[in-house]
Amino acid sequence: MQKVLFVCLGNICRSPLAEGVFRKMVQDAGLADQFEMDSAGTASYHIGEAPSMGSQQMAIDHGASLDGQRARQVKASDFDEFDWLIAMDQSNMNNLLRLSPASANKIRLLLDFSDEAQKEVHDPYYDNNYAMTYHQVETGCRGFLAFLKSQAS
């Protein structure tokens, strides 16, 4: 069993989409019983809110679902509970490292698992470019799952 926490700032745009996309990928690969995933934000602004409409629409357009997700903030126990804390951008990653320096080995950038030069997932909160965010999330999740499968074999 691998437990994965996707992390962004508000937990309403990028990390909920990553959670939903990764869940669908794992299900499609027949690996649903081997993974648990969740998402959280480093900030508290949007606690309790559903994912943004743009992220929900991107998920629907690509056969994934964000139903039932509600924003929460990263908490201290997450660093023990999860095997991986996957940050959407460098600022989120720095915040996670500051909260728990001892967990550095399980804190990674999602796009470190892609070949793309850009290593930060685009934040669509201000410009609504959810298509770019989806593409990066999909690429990163695919690379991350391939990495985990290669580790397991």
Ligand code: 4NP
């Ligand atoms: P997210 O996007 O971190 O991908 O959920 C944002 C959500 C909220 C804010 C910024 C980014 N905000 O400033 O409230």
